Amino acid sequence: MFVRELDPALKAIESLRKHGVVVHCITNTVAQNFTANILLACGAKPSMTASPEEVPYFSERCDGLLVNLGTLDMPRREAIVAAMEVCTRKNVPMVFDPVKCDLSPPRLEFSRQLLTRFQPLLKANIAEAEALGDIPVACRVTTGKIDRIEAGDEKIAIANGDPLLGRIIATGCALGGLVAALGAVAENQRVGALAALVWFGVAAEIAAPKARGPASFKSLFIDALAGVDTATLRAKANIS
Amino acid sequence: MFVRELDPALKAIESLRKHGVVVHCITNTVAQNFTANILLACGAKPSMTASPEEVPYFSERCDGLLVNLGTLDMPRREAIVAAMEVCTRKNVPMVFDPVKCDLSPPRLEFSRQLLTRFQPLLKANIAEAEALGDIPVACRVTTGKIDRIEAGDEKIAIANGDPLLGRIIATGCALGGLVAALGAVAENQRVGALAALVWFGVAAEIAAPKARGPASFKSLFIDALAGVDTATLRAKANIS
Amino acid sequence: MFVRELDPALKAIESLRKHGVVVHCITNTVAQNFTANILLACGAKPSMTASPEEVPYFSERCDGLLVNLGTLDMPRREAIVAAMEVCTRKNVPMVFDPVKCDLSPPRLEFSRQLLTRFQPLLKANIAEAEALGDIPVACRVTTGKIDRIEAGDEKIAIANGDPLLGRIIATGCALGGLVAALGAVAENQRVGALAALVWFGVAAEIAAPKARGPASFKSLFIDALAGVDTATLRAKANIS
Numbered sequence: 001m002f003v004r005e006l007d008p009a010l011k012a013i014e015s016l017r018k019h020g021v022v023v024h025c026i027t028n029t030v031a032q033n034f035t036a037n038i039l040l041a042c043g044a045k046p047s048m049t050a051s052p053e054e055v056p057y058f059s060e061r062c063d064g065l066l067v068n069l070g071t072l073d074m075p076r077r078e079a080i081v082a083a084m085e086v087c088t089r090k091n092v093p094m095v096f097d098p099v100k101c102d103l104s105p106p107r108l109e110f111s112r113q114l115l116t117r118f119q120p121l122l123k124a125n126i127a128e129a130e131a132l133g134d135i136p137v138a139c140r141v142t143t144g145k146i147d148r149i150e151a152g153d154e155k156i157a158i159a160n161g162d163p164l165l166g167r168i169i170a171t172g173c174a175l176g177g178l179v180a181a182l183g184a185v186a187e188n189q190r191v192g193a194l195a196a197l198v199w200f201g202v203a204a205e206i207a208a209p210k211a212r213g214p215a216s217f218k219s220l221f222i223d224a225l226a227g228v229d230t231a232t233l234r235a236k237a238n239i240s
Numbered sequence: 241m242f243v244r245e246l247d248p249a250l251k252a253i254e255s256l257r258k259h260g261v262v263v264h265c266i267t268n269t270v271a272q273n274f275t276a277n278i279l280l281a282c283g284a285k286p287s288m289t290a291s292p293e294e295v296p297y298f299s300e301r302c303d304g305l306l307v308n309l310g311t312l313d314m315p316r317r318e319a320i321v322a323a324m325e326v327c328t329r330k331n332v333p334m335v336f337d338p339v340k341c342d343l344s345p346p347r348l349e350f351s352r353q354l355l356t357r358f359q360p361l362l363k364a365n366i367a368e369a370e371a372l373g374d375i376p377v378a379c380r381v382t383t384g385k386i387d388r389i390e391a392g393d394e395k396i397a398i399a400n401g402d403p404l405l406g407r408i409i410a411t412g413c414a415l416g417g418l419v420a421a422l423g424a425v426a427e428n429q430r431v432g433a434l435a436a437l438v439w440f441g442v443a444a445e446i447a448a449p450k451a452r453g454p455a456s457f458k459s460l461f462i463d464a465l466a467g468v469d470t471a472t473l474r475a476k477a478n479i480s
Numbered sequence: 481m482f483v484r485e486l487d488p489a490l491k492a493i494e495s496l497r498k499h500g501v502v503v504h505c506i507t508n509t510v511a512q513n514f515t516a517n518i519l520l521a522c523g524a525k526p527s528m529t530a531s532p533e534e535v536p537y538f539s540e541r542c543d544g545l546l547v548n549l550g551t552l553d554m555p556r557r558e559a560i561v562a563a564m565e566v567c568t569r570k571n572v573p574m575v576f577d578p579v580k581c582d583l584s585p586p587r588l589e590f591s592r593q594l595l596t597r598f599q600p601l602l603k604a605n606i607a608e609a610e611a612l613g614d615i616p617v618a619c620r621v622t623t624g625k626i627d628r629i630e631a632g633d634e635k636i637a638i639a640n641g642d643p644l645l646g647r648i649i650a651t652g653c654a655l656g657g658l659v660a661a662l663g664a665v666a667e668n669q670r671v672g673a674l675a676a677l678v679w680f681g682v683a684a685e686i687a688a689p690k691a692r693g694p695a696s697f698k699s700l701f702i703d704a705l706a707g708v709d710t711a712t713l714r715a716k717a718n719i720s
Contacts, residue, residue: 030512030528032270036409041454046409047340048270051313057344073531073555075313100527104537167706169516169526213703214521223453226407272510276649281694286649287580288510291553297584315553463693466647 005156006237009195010230012186017043021063021184025177026050026080028070028099031170035066038174041226042199044181052078059086064184066177067120069107070099077110084118093183093192094120097176102131121189123176139189141179143172147197151190158194159238160201165221167214175200194239202236203228245396246477249435250470252426257283261303261424265417266290266320268310268339271410275306278414281466282439284421292318299326304424306417307360309347310339317350324358333423333432334360337416342371361429363416379429381419383412387437391430398434399478400441405461407454415440434479442476443468485636486717489675490710492666497523501543501664505657506530506560508550508579511650515546518654521706522679524661532558539566544664546657547600549587550579550650557590564598573663573672574600577656582611601669603656619669621659623652627677631670638674639718640681645701647694655680674719682716683708 022045027035032048039046047058052075059065065087067080087094098111108131115122115135123141139151149156165171178196186192203224211217262285267275272288279286287298292315299305305327307320327334338351348371355375363381379391389396405411418436426432443464451457502525507515512528519526527538532555539545545567547560567574578591588611595615603621619631629636645651658676666672683704691697
């Protein structure tokens with residue numbers, strides 16, 4: 001029944017490549033460079049400033065916001081709240097990735113506060129989602145062997161990808177950036193998330209057979225994101 | 241008329257490769273790793289500490305300084321002033337890159353303060369240069385489709401490069417590091433900047449035809465920086 | 481006489497690949513991404529949070545700890561002490577890399593405090609080791625053209641590696657992470673360090689002949705770490 005979501009998702013990808021969008025990312029220092037390169041490869045324009053003094057200015061001009069809790073610290077906490085306030089006021093779509101909130105009680109508590117106060121798309125892995133419990137969110141992406149999107153009664157499962165994605169750091173973090181980019185051009189967050197998950201997963205499938213290991217996979221994967229056409233994405237999308 | 245600058249520029253490149261110089265970089269967390277790898281590929285030795293407690297010690301021992309305002313925060317502001325004070329006293333050449341100062345009023349104001357108080361080479365893109373207005377600087381590099389160097393009445397235009405440079409993050413930031421490295425071995429900042437722009441642009445031209453996308457381009461580009469000889473740089477330099 | 485150490489070292493590598501271990505790394509922002517990718521390629525699971533509020537929670541759950549003083553700042557200092565307290569209490573093996581302590585008096589002083597108060601393996605290059613002087617440590621790795629391990633009266637020299645390791649940033653930092661990972665599965669720190677040095681050095685020797693320059697070397701090196709079998713490591717290990 002969800003094949004009907006695929007056409008608008010592919011349209012969002014074409015729109016991103018054609019027009020570009022600015023995605024402001026408050027993300028961890030491990031993932032910043034990789035996330036920015038993924039976004040550039042996909043046609044988006046990243047900015048990455050994370051200090052509370054300057055984040056409001058970058059948030060005012062962005063089309064999508066990624067908030068990622070890796071390497072969380074006090075200035076990042078302040079910057080995150082400031083950015084989400086601006087984006088809420090301006091109705092800019094937000095993606096929230098509560099990285100490893102299952103391992104750190106203060107991070108879990110902060111995640112709950114943000115999800116209560118703001119309305120971002122929630123992107124989490126299974127352990128993080130379980131730690132958060134059933135906080136209501138309008139759109140939820142849960143990543144795993146099968147990725148799942150839930151928005152109200154709508155559910156989509158995406159079975160693309162390759163295990164090599166788990167052998168390079170920050171692929172999940174970078175995926176969050178791509179969800180934010182596509183959320184800014186798609187008709188809704190659900191369609192944007194579907195576009196991002198299919199694009200990411202199919203690019204990994206294209207890259208994996210040519211890879212000699214995780215580092216060559218990483219390079220092939222970014223090149224595949226940049227180069228894959230939407231006809232290939234349509235043919236290889238494994239969704240239900 | 242500016243071909244006369246090319247010989248000393250190529251000589252600076254040979255000198256950097258032969259002797260190495262230490263470049264201290266106060267730069268953004270997105271660009272640090274890439275900038276360091278570019279500098280190592282070109283024969284320089286980078287250091288990257290950005291805390292105000294330690295920057296004075298690293299500044300005392302460096303041959304060139306890069307100040308880049310990406311991911312600016314309060315400790316970086318303090319560190320930048322401390323480093324520029326040391327380098328001014330020791331007459332160490334400085335490069336200043338006011339990244340995205342056109343998008344953030346506090347960053348623009350800080351940029352103006354630094355340019356009033358210190359005398360670095362200014363490296364900016366067109367939007368940043370326009371935001372700064374006509375603050376007088378001894379040497380100014382403005383990057384774009386054509387890169388331009390202005391120093392007093394001397395003007396040089398460099399038309400090397402490839403659009404793929406815009407598909408990977410922090411190429412402009414890394415270029416700033418290379419300008420700082422070459423400024424430390426060249427007869428003056430103008431010649432150092434010319435050397436950096438030609439080297440960067442020609443390496444991109446060597447890498448681009450072999451690339452399958454932005455990630456393979458990135459790898460080929462760094463290898464080309466490390467491997468290109470000065471005869472090739474001379475032959476491909478597109479300057480006027 | 482030290483060939484007897486090689487078998488348990490290779491066994492530690494197999495154990496790491498089979499079971500994985502969690503290595504918490506408080507390391508510099510230049511090295512974080514590369515270190516994490518090295519650890520993932522070798523079968524370990526990295527975490528990288530460096531804020532004092534959260535480091536205790538990550539330290540409680542790690543199997544090995546890396547403390548690296550690059551880009552040291554005040555929050556990192558606090559986090560390092562907090563993490564080492566937890567790991568000392570839990571008897572988790574620790575690796576300490578006093579990056580560039582020879583260049584910064586406050587960093588040197590902090591290094592001495594840590595080595596007096598805690599009992600990590602010390603991994604340093606020759607300049608750093610000389611700056612530190614003869615502080616007693618239970619296990620010491622000194623890197624250079626020949627890498628050396630000293631633990632009490634036991635001394636091992638490892639002559640593997642390739643000069644290209646010096647043309648990419650943070651190889652020494654990433655090596656520290658690998659020493660921490662292998663220390664967590666080896667019968668003792670000395671054996672873990674030997675495993676890490678042989679693995680690193682032989683992977684570099686496999687990668688170097690195929691490289692076109694430092695960037696392709698980096699990719700080939702990570703792939704070689706992931707792919708090399710222990711029979712090859714045994715055959716190529718150059719230890720005495």
